[in-house]
Structure formats: structure tokens, C-alpha cells
Amino acid sequence: MHPAPSVILFTTLSGLGFGLLAFLGLGYPGVTGWVAFVFYAIAYGLAVGGLLASTFHLGRPERALKAFSQWKTSWLSREGICSVAALLVMALYATGAVFMDSHWRVLGIIGAALSLGTVFTTSMIYTQLKTIPRWNMSLTPLMFLSFSLAGGALLAGQESLAPWFLLIAGAVQLAYWVQGDKAFAASGTTMGTATGLGDRGTVRAFEPPHTGTNYLLREFVHVVGRKHAQKLRVISLTLGFVLPVLCLWLPTDSSMVKHLMAAVAVLSHLAGIAVSRWLFFAQAEHVVGLYYGKR
Amino acid sequence: MTELPTTTDRKMGLVIDLDTCVGCHACVISCKGWNTENYGAPLSDEDAYGADPSGTFLNRVHSFEVQPAATPAQPDPAAQLIHFPKSCLHCEDAPCVTVCPTGASYKRVEDGIVLVNESDCIGCGLCAWSCPYGARELDLAAGVMKKCTLCVDRIYNENLPEVDRVPSCVRTCPAGARHFGDLGDPNSEVSQLVAERGGMDLMPEMGTKPVNKYLPPRPKDQIEDQVDILAPLLAPVTEDAGGFLGWLDKALDKLPGQSSGGTA
Numbered sequence: 001m002h003p004a005p006s007v008i009l010f011t012t013l014s015g016l017g018f019g020l021l022a023f024l025g026l027g028y029p030g031v032t033g034w035v036a037f038v039f040y041a042i043a044y045g046l047a048v049g050g051l052l053a054s055t056f057h058l059g060r061p062e063r064a065l066k067a068f069s070q071w072k073t074s075w076l077s078r079e080g081i082c083s084v085a086a087l088l089v090m091a092l093y094a095t096g097a098v099f100m101d102s103h104w105r106v107l108g109i110i111g112a113a114l115s116l117g118t119v120f121t122t123s124m125i126y127t128q129l130k131t132i133p134r135w136n137m138s139l140t141p142l143m144f145l146s147f148s149l150a151g152g153a154l155l156a157g158q159e160s161l162a163p164w165f166l167l168i169a170g171a172v173q174l175a176y177w178v179q180g181d182k183a184f185a186a187s188g189t190t191m192g193t194a195t196g197l198g199d200r201g202t203v204r205a206f207e208p209p210h211t212g213t214n215y216l217l218r219e220f221v222h223v224v225g226r227k228h229a230q231k232l233r234v235i236s237l238t239l240g241f242v243l244p245v246l247c248l249w250l251p252t253d254s255s256m257v258k259h260l261m262a263a264v265a266v267l268s269h270l271a272g273i274a275v276s277r278w279l280f281f282a283q284a285e286h287v288v289g290l291y292y293g294k295r
Numbered sequence: 296m297t298e299l300p301t302t303t304d305r306k307m308g309l310v311i312d313l314d315t316c317v318g319c320h321a322c323v324i325s326c327k328g329w330n331t332e333n334y335g336a337p338l339s340d341e342d343a344y345g346a347d348p349s350g351t352f353l354n355r356v357h358s359f360e361v362q363p364a365a366t367p368a369q370p371d372p373a374a375q376l377i378h379f380p381k382s383c384l385h386c387e388d389a390p391c392v393t394v395c396p397t398g399a400s401y402k403r404v405e406d407g408i409v410l411v412n413e414s415d416c417i418g419c420g421l422c423a424w425s426c427p428y429g430a431r432e433l434d435l436a437a438g439v440m441k442k443c444t445l446c447v448d449r450i451y452n453e454n455l456p457e458v459d460r461v462p463s464c465v466r467t468c469p470a471g472a473r474h475f476g477d478l479g480d481p482n483s484e485v486s487q488l489v490a491e492r493g494g495m496d497l498m499p500e501m502g503t504k505p506v507n508k509y510l511p512p513r514p515k516d517q518i519e520d521q522v523d524i525l526a527p528l529l530a531p532v533t534e535d536a537g538g539f540l541g542w543l544d545k546a547l548d549k550l551p552g553q554s555s556g557g558t559a
């Protein structure tokens with residue numbers, strides 16, 4: 001799949017933003033006043049910024065409101081509804097925390113659930129696609145949720161929880177890669193089944209239907225850059241999980257160093273997740289490539 | 296609404312004969328022509344006269360080569376070239392319809408045709424992601440999703456002569472490789488054709504239940520022992536010349552020096 005920057009940005013930032021909102025809704029940290037304002041500003045910046053970025057890849061963004069109508073069947077529609085609901089509920093909860101010095105517990109829990117629900121619905125947009133075996137796995141939603149929780153814990157300053165969440169997310173990431181590498185073969189789809197000619201012999205793409213490129217090749221067949229995949233995986237694991245955990249576990253007494261390390265951990269995590277998301281798209285092979293003898 | 300109908304009154308679709316398709320791409324061009332001039336946004340081209348042209352098409356023809364495995368009876372089987380037209384298969388269980396967030400993509404109850412309501416489409420592309428067959432292309436000029444309409448604006452069009460009330464690609468195909476009809480009616484011509492020729496589904500494992508069927512190519516003709524029809528005429532008439540010529544041949548062979556032909 002073509003790794004569109006808008007979608008990578010969207011899933012990375014909004015995943016982190018909704019993760020932070022979930023922690024805030026649950027009262028970790030139970031901040032109020034100006035401190036709460038800063039926390040919520042960061043969370044909303046990430047979540048809303050991500051959502052806005054996702055509209056950049058639409059052909060007709062001015063009609064985006066129509067996308068809320070098909071919640072009965074469409075995960076994309078459910079994501080839209082869930083994200084707006086989460087943002088509204090958490091806005092109410094944030095008002096209480098910032099201006100009234102109070103935490104409306106039930107509202108916060110609902111907001112947290114909706115925030116995680118948004119991450120889950122996002123992941124299901126990808127997971128539901130049988131055409132992309134590497135996404136069509138139960139590890140996909142697990143990966144999105146564990147990343148969001150780890151990033152959220154990190155941003156929420158949960159020093160004792162965050163390293164564990166990060167380690168779990170790293171393990172899920174590894175498992176996702178291991179299973180993902182086998183997914184296409186396991187799907188059973190080949191040039192033989194795509195053309196129905198497989199029983200007669202070895203099928204080879206002899207001539208493509210067009211001499212130039214087209215929407216399908218641009219969108220679904222992304223081969224460039226995959227050769228660096230292994231290196232990028234190491235980079236993503238290191239930046240996304242290992243380095244942040246080391247930063248958090250670094251024994252230090254100075255609060256200056258502590259804050260600096262926390263900032264490094266957040267930035268490093270963000271970069272690592274972005275690399276992982278790039279790989280998530282760039283390595284995903286769509287079965288339509290088989291008609292072109294490509295993957 | 297993007298809920299799929301549980302059943303459709305008819306299952307209109309195409310039957311594509313991989314045995315007769317000659318790969319001329321006439322259906323590709325007639326499809327582009329009809330669907331640019333009629334229903335919905337035109338099928339645009341980008342950089343049409345430049346170095347890197349590309350454009351939106353609803354029907355494309357691939358060519359595949361199939362190399363059968365060697366068997367004791369056929370140690371050296373010939374490869375077969377198969378031209379392979381591909382357009383929307385109007386699937387019964389169409390994933391492209393259910394993923395659509397706006398309701399722009401839908402499957403008609405009356406005839407099973409899968410269409411896009413272009414004024415509702417936001418161009419998110421998710422339906423194209425969900426289609427295993429690459430049957431949907433986002434038009435870059437209009438920003439909306441384009442797909443085969445089964446020429447819905449021809450097949451019921453009373454302004455056209457009756458002979459033209461079939462899809463443009465079917466009407467155009469010079470080899471008669473594309474057939475149109477109701478695949479839900481077991482007595483229709485297309486259904487009979489599918490039954491007779493063992494029509495098949497593409498990627499059945501995807502669970503899309505395509506309405507369109509493909510007729511497999513017939514086995515390739517066997518090459519007989521004698522291919523060269525002129526060979527018998529060129530065979531030597533006599534092995535050994537007799538009489539004067541025979542004496543001359545022998546005499547010349549006896550002369551010193553390299554003899555270039557025959558046996559000494």
C-alpha cells in the first residue's frame with residue numbers, strides 16, 4: 001500500500017492523543033486548573049490534528065459530514081461517530097477539571113471508553129480488509145490499542161505504568177511482524193486463484209493492461225523502500241519502545257534530568273511509532289497486485 | 296444505504312470467454328468512450344500527451360502466460376497466452392458496498408448492479424481498498440470513485456435501438472468474448488453458457504461471490520508429429536545415382552582433394 005503521509009500522520013498522532021485522553025478520563029493524572037488545561041490542549045491538539053490530517057487524502061473533503069451516516073455497516077463511519085463522541089464527552093469532562101476543579105467520574109470513564117473505542121474503530125478499518133492479508137489479523141487492533149495505551153501512559157506522565165505498557169506494545173509489535181510476514185501465503189490467494197488459471201500450470205503476468213501507471217498501481221503496489229524494512233523495524237523498535245523505557249528507568253535525582261528524559265522519551269516514541277506506521281502501510285501487500293504479477 | 300440486499304430480483308452481469316478473447320482492447324476503449332460521454336463524471340486522463348500519461352478506466356485487459364507442467368505424455372508442453380479482460384464483477388457479497396461510510400456505494404435490489412452515487416462520494420478510497428479485483432479507480436479530476444456501471448444507462452435505454460441495449464463493451468467486442476444477461480436465471484443464455492463451459496469465479500476464497508463468470512480457455516491444440524507440410528516434397532528422390540551420373544560421381548570422388556558432399 002502507498003504510505004500516504006496524511007494517513008500515517010493521522011493514525012500516529014490521533015492514536016497518541018486518544019490514548020492520553022483515555023488516561024485523563026480515568027483520572028491519571030487527576031489534574032485540575034492550568035495544569036489540566038495544558039494536558040487537554042496537548043491531547044486535543046494531537047487527536048484533532050490527526051483527524052484533520054486524515055481528511056487531506058479525501059477526494060471531496062467538503063462532503064466529509066456524509067461519512068457519519070453508515071454506522072450500521074462501515075467501520076469508517078463508526079470511527080467518525082466514535083471520535084466526535086469521545087471529543088465532546090471529554091470536552092465536558094475537561095471543562096469540569098479546568099474551570100470547576102472537579103472530576104465527574106462517570107463522564108470521565110465514558111470519555112475514556114469512547115477514546116479507546118475510537119482507536120479500536122480506526123484499527124478495524126484496516127483489519128476488516130481481506131484484500132490485505134497483513135492487516136486482516138486480530139493482532140492489528142491489538143497493536144493499535146497497545147500503542148495508544150503506551151503512548152498515552154507516557155504522555156500522561158505515568159512513570160511506573162508507562163514502561164510496562166511500552167514493553168507490552170513492543171512485544172505486540174514483534175508478534176505482528178512475525179505473523180504478518182506469513183499472512184499473504186496463509187491467505188491462499190495466488191496468481192492462480194486470481195486468474196482462475198492456476199490448475200493449468202504456472203501463471204505469469206505477460207503484459208500489463210496499460211503501458212503507464214494508474215490509480216491501482218500508485219495506491220496498492222508499493223515496492224520501493226521495502227528493501228530497508230528490516231533496518232526500519234530495528235529503528236522503530238529502538239526509538240518507539242527501548243529508548244523510552246531506558247529514559248524512564250534511568251536512575252536520577254535531579255528533576256531537570258528527569259523532565260528532559262521524559263521529553264526525549266516522548267519524542268523518541270513518537271518517531272518510532274511513525275516509522276512503524278510507515279512500515280504498516282509500505283509492507284502491506286494488496287491482492288490486486290497479483291494481476292500485475294507484483295505484490 | 297450500504298447494507299447489502301439479502302437477495303436481488305435478478306443478477307445481471309457479464310460472462311467473459313477467455314477462450315475467444317483476442318486481447319484487442321476494443322472493449323477498453325468503447326467502455327472509456329461511453330462512460331466519459333454519459334452517466335456521471337467523465338473518465339479523466341492525467342498528462343495525456345506528456346511523458347507520464349495515466350487515466351481512469353473501468354475495464355482493463357491483462358495478458359497472462361500459463362506454462363503447464365511437463366508430464367511423461369507431454370514432456371515439453373507449449374505455454375498458452377491468455378488475454379484477460381477485467382471489470383467490476385458485481386459481487387453478491389460486495390465488500391466495497393459495506394465499507395462505504397457515506398452510503399454512496401450501493402447494490403441495486405432490482406438487478407444486482409453495484410453503483411456509486413457520485414454526489415455522495417467523499418473519495419476516501421476505502422471501497423477500492425476492499426475490492427480484490429481492482430475494479431474501482433478514483434478519478435483524480437472529479438475526486439470521486441468510478442467503477443463499471445454495467446452500462447446501466449444503455450441496457451434499459453429506450454432511446455437506443457434494441458440491438459444496442461447491451462453494455463458498450465459487449466456490443467463492441469469483435470470476437471464475441473463478452474456476454475451479458477441474467478445470471479440469476481438458470482435458463483438464461485449466459486447461465487447455460489456458464490453451465491456448459493464450466494464458468495468460474497475469480498478469487499473464490501475472498502467470499503465476494505462474484506456475479507460475473509469467466510469461461511476457461513479450451514485446452515491448447517496438440518502439435519502433431521508432422522508440422523512442416525513441405526518437408527515430404529523436399530525429401531531426396533533417389534539414394535544412389537546410377538548410369539553415367541553414378542560413374543561420374545564415383546570418378547570425381549576418387550580424385551585427390553576434399554570431397555564436399557556424399558559418401559566416398
Ligand code: SF4
Pocket residue numbers: 382383384385386389390391392409425426427428429430431442503
Ligand atoms: S468487483 Fe470489486 S467493485 Fe465490483 S462488486 Fe466486487 S468488490 Fe465491488
Ligand code: SF4
Pocket residue numbers: 394395396397398399400411415416417418419420421422423439440
Ligand atoms: S470512495 Fe466514495 S464510494 Fe468509495 S467508500 Fe469512499 S465515499 Fe464510498
Ligand code: SF4
Pocket residue numbers: 325326327329330353354382383442443444445446462463464465
Ligand atoms: S459494462 Fe459498461 S461500464 Fe462495465 S466494463 Fe462494460 S462498457 Fe464498461
